[in-house]
Amino acid sequence: MGDETIAHRYRFMPHVERGMIVGLFGGSFNPPHEGHVLVAEIALRRLGLDQLWWIVTPGNPLKSHVELAPLTRRLELCEALVHDARIKVTAFEQALGTTYTAETLAFVKRHNPHAHFVWIMGADNLKSFHHWQHWRRIATTFPIAVIDRPGSTLSHLSSKMARTYARSRIDEDDAAVLWQKRPPAWTFIHGPRSSLSSTALRETAKG
Numbered sequence: 001m002g003d004e005t006i007a008h009r010y011r012f013m014p015h016v017e018r019g020m021i022v023g024l025f026g027g028s029f030n031p032p033h034e035g036h037v038l039v040a041e042i043a044l045r046r047l048g049l050d051q052l053w054w055i056v057t058p059g060n061p062l063k064s065h066v067e068l069a070p071l072t073r074r075l076e077l078c079e080a081l082v083h084d085a086r087i088k089v090t091a092f093e094q095a096l097g098t099t100y101t102a103e104t105l106a107f108v109k110r111h112n113p114h115a116h117f118v119w120i121m122g123a124d125n126l127k128s129f130h131h132w133q134h135w136r137r138i139a140t141t142f143p144i145a146v147i148d149r150p151g152s153t154l155s156h157l158s159s160k161m162a163r164t165y166a167r168s169r170i171d172e173d174d175a176a177v178l179w180q181k182r183p184p185a186w187t188f189i190h191g192p193r194s195s196l197s198s199t200a201l202r203e204t205a206k207g
Contacts, residue, residue, distance in 0.1 A: 026055035102134035
């Protein structure tokens with residue numbers, strides 16, 4: 001997938017103005033669905049974001065056993081779901097050649113010192129977050145907003161990441177100022193949840 005040619009507009013980080021608050025929402029999105037859109041919309045509203053970068057990754061080291069649809073196809077499907085101009089679908093990781101989230105976030109931070117970033121992920125990823133490469137480095141690069149997902153509501157209590165950084169958690173009522181916090185800093189945001197999952201959609205497509 002890393003050699004796949006994608007449209008020029010996806011190969012670079014979206015433009016960001018000085019002082020902007022930007023959410024970083026990454027994943028393989030294989031396929032994307034309305035549950036992802038819901039996470040993005042909640043993040044935009046609760047975190048007070050100026051932009052949200054919907055980062056479609058070429059691959060996922062933790063899901064090497066999962067057959068990935070072509071990156072171009074996943075980008076097309078993401079674009080079809082997005083109806084908010086603040087959401088920027090991008091695949092700049094492919095041009096970077098990065099494999100791990102920690103590397104991507106370090107690059108974003110290094111090249112955008114004038115903006116403020118928040119890493120966004122669904123609560124279903126919180127349970128396995130400590131298996132991510134350099135997960136502690138991720139937690140200390142940008143503040144993190146965890147958005148509730150079905151079956152994962154209690155992950156903010158039981159996950160290793162939540163336990164490790166328990167003292168760094170802020171109340172979700174203060175989510176709008178999360179970007180101001182020095183990492184490690186994170187919050188768990190409750191709200192509407194979609195039962196859709198990429199895994200279930202892939203299984204349905206096979207069936």
